[in-house]
Amino acid sequence: MLAAILKPDELDIHLLIEGLYHRYGYDFRNYAPASLKRRIQHFLRTEGIATVAELQAQALSDRACAERLLLGLTVNTTAMFRDPSFYVAFRQQVVPLLRTYPFFRIWHAGCSTGQEVYSMVILLQEEGLYHRCRIYATDANDRVLQVARQGIYPYKQMQDYTQLYLKAGGQRTFSEYYTANYNNVILRPALRERVVFGEHNLVTDGSFNEFNVIICRNVLIYFNPSLQNQVHELFYNSLCKFGILGLGKQETIRFTKYETAYEDLAKAEKLYRRRN
Amino acid sequence: MSYELIVIGTSLGGLSALKTLLGALPQDFSAALAIVQHRHRESDPGLGTFLQQFTVLPVHEVEDKERIQPGHVYLAPADYHLLVEYGYFSLSVDEPVSYARPSIDVLLESASDSYNERVIGVILTGANQDGVQGLAALKARGGMTIVQDPDTAESPVLPKAAIAAVSVDAVLPLGQIAPRLMNLCTAGG
Numbered sequence: 256m257l258a259a260i261l262k263p264d265e266l267d268i269h270l271l272i273e274g275l276y277h278r279y280g281y282d283f284r285n286y287a288p289a290s291l292k293r294r295i296q297h298f299l300r301t302e303g304i305a306t307v308a309e310l311q312a313q314a315l316s317d318r319a320c321a322e323r324l325l326l327g328l329t330v331n332t333t334a335m336f337r338d339p340s341f342y343v344a345f346r347q348q349v350v351p352l353l354r355t356y357p358f359f360r361i362w363h364a365g366c367s368t369g370q371e372v373y374s375m376v377i378l379l380q381e382e383g384l385y386h387r388c389r390i391y392a393t394d395a396n397d398r399v400l401q402v403a404r405q406g407i408y409p410y411k412q413m414q415d416y417t418q419l420y421l422k423a424g425g426q427r428t429f430s431e432y433y434t435a436n437y438n439n440v441i442l443r444p445a446l447r448e449r450v451v452f453g454e455h456n457l458v459t460d461g462s463f464n465e466f467n468v469i470i471c472r473n474v475l476i477y478f479n480p481s482l483q484n485q486v487h488e489l490f491y492n493s494l495c496k497f498g499i500l501g502l503g504k505q506e507t508i509r510f511t512k513y514e515t516a517y518e519d520l521a522k523a524e525k526l527y528r529r530r531n
Numbered sequence: 532m533s534y535e536l537i538v539i540g541t542s543l544g545g546l547s548a549l550k551t552l553l554g555a556l557p558q559d560f561s562a563a564l565a566i567v568q569h570r571h572r573e574s575d576p577g578l579g580t581f582l583q584q585f586t587v588l589p590v591h592e593v594e595d596k597e598r599i600q601p602g603h604v605y606l607a608p609a610d611y612h613l614l615v616e617y618g619y620f621s622l623s624v625d626e627p628v629s630y631a632r633p634s635i636d637v638l639l640e641s642a643s644d645s646y647n648e649r650v651i652g653v654i655l656t657g658a659n660q661d662g663v664q665g666l667a668a669l670k671a672r673g674g675m676t677i678v679q680d681p682d683t684a685e686s687p688v689l690p691k692a693a694i695a696a697v698s699v700d701a702v703l704p705l706g707q708i709a710p711r712l713m714n715l716c717t718a719g720g
Contacts, residue, residue, distance in 0.1 A: 289615065289621055289641040289645070290623040293641075294625065332625070476611075480596055480619070503595075505622050506594065511596075
């Protein structure tokens with residue numbers, strides 16, 4: 256195959272990404288190029304660095320700079336009960352299946368600061384299933400996991416979260432789940448009881464258990480098609496027979512190699528069930 | 532040289548402008564169209580269904596990694612940025628740009644990165660500045676730039692800002708934009 260000819264600005268980004276991989280093992284080589292480029296440019300502005308070539312020199316010689324870049328290249332947009340219709344569908348379509356298991360495991364891959372994990376915990380608790388499960392919540396980024404483990408969030412977000420909780424079919428009063436303390440709230444410690452937070456990199460790490468449910472929402476959008484296929488292989492091999500896969504609202508299994516390996520459980524909400 | 536992709540940005544007043552523009556394009560239109568219409572983050576996916584009533588071209592609310600096909604209309608979904616890679620779309624939930632997600636700038640800049648001079652950027656009616664920077668980037672990459680005549684725009688703020696910031700190739704009344712696109716997309720073949 257002929258090498259692709261890159262434009263000068265593309266070449267600089269390519270060299271930066273290769274450098275990060277060979278110097279530190281940070282692997283962004285198969286990220287979707289357009290959004291990666293935007294985040295690199297954003298990082299240049301926040302650091303006051305003029306060009307990608309200069310960033311490359313700095314990041315490869317200064318580990319602190321590389322670690323800031325690593326954080327800048329990963330996205331952590333999340334909210335409790337984000338896309339409430341997903342949780343409504345989960346209650347209606349997935350909960351009845353989970354009731355048939357005496358015990359089940361959920362893997363929340365790319366859990367960021369934990370809001371969506373706790374949303375699932377609350378849902379399972381309200382459905383009387385929480386004591387039967389264990390949730391493995393993973394992220395590649397240790398800093399967001401520290402936030403997730405603490406379960407402390409800004410108080411000013413609670414109004415939004417309460418609205419989303421109600422739209423998601425919440426059955427109680429949302430404020431029962433947290434204690435307010437100055438500008439923050441801390442979620443009830445009981446919510447954390449059956450959650451294991453741990454570092455796991457979808458790009459480089461393998462399977463670590465067999466799961467009944469895998470949730471991975473708005474993470475794979477940052478990967479190119481070949482890396483998406485690789486991660487879907489990991490998910491497929493980590494799901495038990497008839498296990499459930501939940502993706503983000505505008506994500507789909509359709510454009511991957513695993514299209515035929517799943518059937519739709521709730522089509523609009525991207526809940527799939529492994530065929531066998 | 533032929534144009535493969537048309538990227539369109541609009542906010543306030545966009546629905547009726549898009550209706551007019553898309554409605555005038557024929558079934559054998561040869562380029563793909565990608566659209567950012569500013570919308571509320573929790574808006575239901577009714578925009579695609581709504582626009583489909585007025586055009587013979589198939590309308591999609593983009594799903595991640597969807598292939599770009601000629602003669603299809605692709606809408607940025609609510610609460611996601613729409614980005615163009617070569618041959619397919621990607622989505623992102625990165626921070627809003629100019630308070631907007633989806634952002635017109637993000638669509639236009641990524642489109643010109645991937646398609647260079649084979650892309651046409653169109654700015655329609657709108658009430659803020661999102662899209663101006665993207666149109667400038669698109670122009671700098673050699674793409675064709677068209678802006679709706681502010682006098683025919685429900686909200687002239689965005690078209691005026693685009694005309695002031697970029698030496699655009701054409702300023703056209705809404706009704707003449709579709710004929711110009713047809714002309715541009717068949718002329719080069």
